Amino acid sequence: MMNKPLNLIASLFFVVTLFIYSCESKKKNESAKDDGNKKETKAEPVKGDENSASSNEWIDASEASNLSSTWVDEEDKGQLSNTWAEDAFADESEGSSLSNSWVDEDGETIYKKTEVPPEFVGGKEALFEYIKENINYPENVQKGNVYVAFVVTKDGEIRDVRIVKGVNEGCDKEALRIIKNMPKWDAGMEKGKIVSSVYGLPIIFRP
Numbered sequence: 001m002m003n004k005p006l007n008l009i010a011s012l013f014f015v016v017t018l019f020i021y022s023c024e025s026k027k028k029n030e031s032a033k034d035d036g037n038k039k040e041t042k043a044e045p046v047k048g049d050e051n052s053a054s055s056n057e058w059i060d061a062s063e064a065s066n067l068s069s070t071w072v073d074e075e076d077k078g079q080l081s082n083t084w085a086e087d088a089f090a091d092e093s094e095g096s097s098l099s100n101s102w103v104d105e106d107g108e109t110i111y112k113k114t115e116v117p118p119e120f121v122g123g124k125e126a127l128f129e130y131i132k133e134n135i136n137y138p139e140n141v142q143k144g145n146v147y148v149a150f151v152v153t154k155d156g157e158i159r160d161v162r163i164v165k166g167v168n169e170g171c172d173k174e175a176l177r178i179i180k181n182m183p184k185w186d187a188g189m190e191k192g193k194i195v196s197s198v199y200g201l202p203i204i205f206r207p
Contacts, residue, residue: 058132059204067124069117069200073145080147080165085200086112088149088164110151111197114188118152118199121186135178137207138170145202146175153196156184167205175203 059067070082081087093102093112101111120127144167151160161179166172179201188197 057206058135059128059206063204064124064128067202071202072147073202076145076147076165084147084164085149085198088162088200089151089160089198108153108196111188111190111195114190114195114197116189118156118188118197119186121156121183130182131178131203134181135203136174137205138174140168140170141205141207142167142171143205143207144171145204146171147200147202148175148179149198149200150179151196152185152187152199154187154194156187158182158185164200171203171205178203 069085072080072082072084089102089110089112092104092110100113101109103109120130146166147164149162149164150158153159158179161176163172163176166175185199187194188199189195190197
């Protein structure tokens with residue numbers, strides 16, 4: 001008579017044990033599956049990450065807020081005046097009877113400074129974006145600023161590009177390439193008229 005209850009208890013114990021084991025196995029399988037999914041997610045490259053390691057920031061926010069055609073980095077003050085872009089064309093304007101302009105060989109009047117300065121189409125932010133997207137850091141890149149002066153014609157073309165102060169051959173060539181390949185600008189204005197004028201832009205290398 002005693003064997004039946006014992007057998008019943010043993011059977012119940014076996015069923016409960018089997019149920020617990022089954023639940024634990026299921027949890028482990030689900031946990032392993034979740035871990036596998038997490039690992040796979042980590043392994044997937046994030047869009048854009050493949051270029052992030054090799055990309056270089058052209059300029060940071062603090063420099064962007066100060067940058068203008070006469071902006072000079074603290075390290076370069078002393079070698080450059082606040083009118084360095086205009087000074088780059090001192091030889092052309094030296095023989096002119098006009099203090100703020102000269103007439104070039106084609107008979108075009110070039111202004112050193114205008115009431116409304118020339119501007120990259122879209123403004124400063126568009127200019128920064130253009131340079132950031134198009135600059136190619138040379139192999140021998142060095143930290144520094146290449147100060148480039150140029151003329152923006154009344155048609156918005158860039159010409160007479162010249163380096164006022166460079167960094168090294170590789171950086172200087174890249175700065176010239178960036179400026180010469182720029183799209184048309186909005187020309188400067190003097191006394192309500194669209195004119196050709198001088199502009200200066202530091203191309204900043206931050207490797």
